[in-house]
Every structure is written in structure tokens, then in C-alpha cells.
Amino acid sequence: MALLVLLFITSVFSVEPSDFTLTALDSSFCHGKLQVIYPEMDIGECSVIPKGLRKKISTIWEAPQIFFTEASEKKPYVLVMADPDAPSRSNPVAAHWRHWLVANIQGSGLKEGKIQGTTLTGYAPPTPPQKCGFHRYQFMLFQQPPETPVTLTEREKSSRGKWNLQAFIKRFHLRKPVATLQFLTQNYHD
Template identity: 65%
Template sequence: MGPWTHVLALSLAVCLCHSESTQDKLSTLDASFCKGGLEVIYPELDISECLVIPKHLREKISTSWKAPGIYFSAANKKKLYVLVMVDPDAKSRANPELACWQHWLVADIQGTSLRKGEIKGTTHADYRPPTPPSKSGFHRYQFMLFEQPADAQVTLTEEEKSYRGKWDVDAFLKRVGLGAPVATLQYLTQNYRD
């Protein structure tokens, strides 16, 4: 198993056991996904631990807010990082046939910018806000921060550039030479009209 596969498989297994319509609290496994002190900062929401997005903010996170700030106080000022954001629940948790959906990919992020809550790097996939389909239940939006090896060439294949669904994260991590993430964070949200 690759460094990402074991996290995804475990998360999917637990989440499939929960009722999507009644989930308003995180499962123990969902809560344990968040490690390393990563913060995702939206205009009215600073996410520093795994959480379910409050109902009154779901429309804003899907339609109004742009890419969040990313803060990582443990970033090494002399190193570069790669940020990956995915939805492992596309189309739905019960039917994740489009997983992983690629929401954001930025490489060459300077450690100094992460310590300031900024993203300064090379964007390989523009930020796409969470827009889970209606009646598809809660989706997890996962942020993973990797230390970028000095010789790493972060690129997407033509197929990865042309379609964001069914992204093989493990193949990407292996191809680029990224190890396990240094920090992870996720939030859950559903379609704001549901």
C-alpha cells in the first residue's frame, strides 16, 4: 500500500458505516485524520482540527470563498512543500466512483510562506471549492501537506490535467517521489441546499 492508500482505505471503511443523513459529528477515525498542525483559513472560518462545516457556512464555502490561506507553523523555512486537496467521496460516500476528485494542487511552496499563512508556489491545479452534489450526503475534503524533495519534478500528466475525477493519488505521489504527508487536515460538508 502507498502512503496515501492506507489513510484513504481506512477512512472509507469507517465512513461507509455511518448514516449520511444524520451525521453532524465526526467519527473517531475522521477526527484522527488531522495530524501535524496544519491550518486552513477561510474568511469566517479557521480550521485547525477535523470538523463538520456548520450549516450556516456551507453556502459560503461552496460559492463565495476563494482559496483558503494555509498555515503550517512547523514549516522549515529552507524547504519546499506540496499541498494536495482531494474529495475521496466523489460522487458520494456510498458510491465513490470518481474518487479521488482533485480540488487543488500547489508545489514549490516556500516554508517561509507557510509560516505566514500564505501559499506561494507553482499551481498545477487551481483551487475548486467543495460543491458536493445534492442528496449525496457529507463529503470529506482532505488537505495533505508534503515535504518536497529538492530534486522532485512536480507535474501532472495530460490525463490528470484534463479530468480531475478518479485521480490516482498514490501513482502521483510515487511518480513525484513524495513520502508520507507531514500534516493533514479535513473537513466534512454537504450540499448547502440539503
């Protein structure tokens, strides 16, 4: 299904000629059958957003649906969406920029594409600055340890930028993500 959607999108929205392709490291980030679904785009593997969709993903579309069919129905999960390339991939001094953070997500909801949980950081669409190149937008799904309340510190609540993702993972014993996915995009004016 995802392949058919991707074929449709690439036939409708041509990818502009570019020397940019995913690196092996970018491609290796994705694992675990996580699906991120926007109104005209189903992302099931590491990819580059076509130029014709960059304005929509940045300014029109709201939070995507998140599907994880491998979720354990009775276990809670934590979803992170972060940009490790803020303000640019060559100078990520504001990384990680936290775009979305939801805890206590029910596995049964993930199987149906419904994020039913506690929103700790509301969804902010990918909006890379002009002339800074491509940014990676990474989705990481962690199994949340039972009976572990996941929260943000006051400092974390005060800013989305310069978020210490590794400290957050360690603080709540989240371990390795059960599924990850990323897409790359750049400012739609570029």
C-alpha cells in the same frame, strides 16, 4: 486562538440538529498543526462545516490561507486538496477529485499563510452534489524532495476526477504527509 474562533462561529452559526458526527477514522485523519483559514472560519482540526457556512464555502469564498508553522523555511512543499467521496461517500467512483494542487511551496510562505508556489490545479471550492450526504475535503501537505519537479501527466490535466493520488505520491517520492486536515460538508441545499 482557533478555539476562540470556533466558539464564536458555533455561537453565531448554530449547527443543525443531526445524527451526524465525525467517526473515529475521520477524526484520526488530522495531524501536524495544519491550519486552513477561510474568511469566517479557522479550521485547525477535523470538523464538520456548520450549515450556516456551507453556501459561503461552496459559492462565495475563494481559496483559503494555509498556515503550517512547523514548516522548514528553506524546504519546498506540495499541497493537495482532494475529495475522496466523489460523487458520494457510499459510491466514490470518481475519487479522488482534485480540488487544488500546488507544488514548490516555500516553507517560509507557509509559516506566514502564503502559498507561494506552482499551481498545478487551481482551487475549486467544495461543492458536493445534492442528496449525496457528507463529503470529506482533505488537505495534505507533503515535503517535496529537493530538485524534484512535480507535474501532472496529460491525462491528469484533462480531468480532476478519478485522480490516482497514491500513484502521484509514489511517482514523486512524497512519502507520508507532514500534516493533514479535513473537514466534512454537504450540499448547502440539504
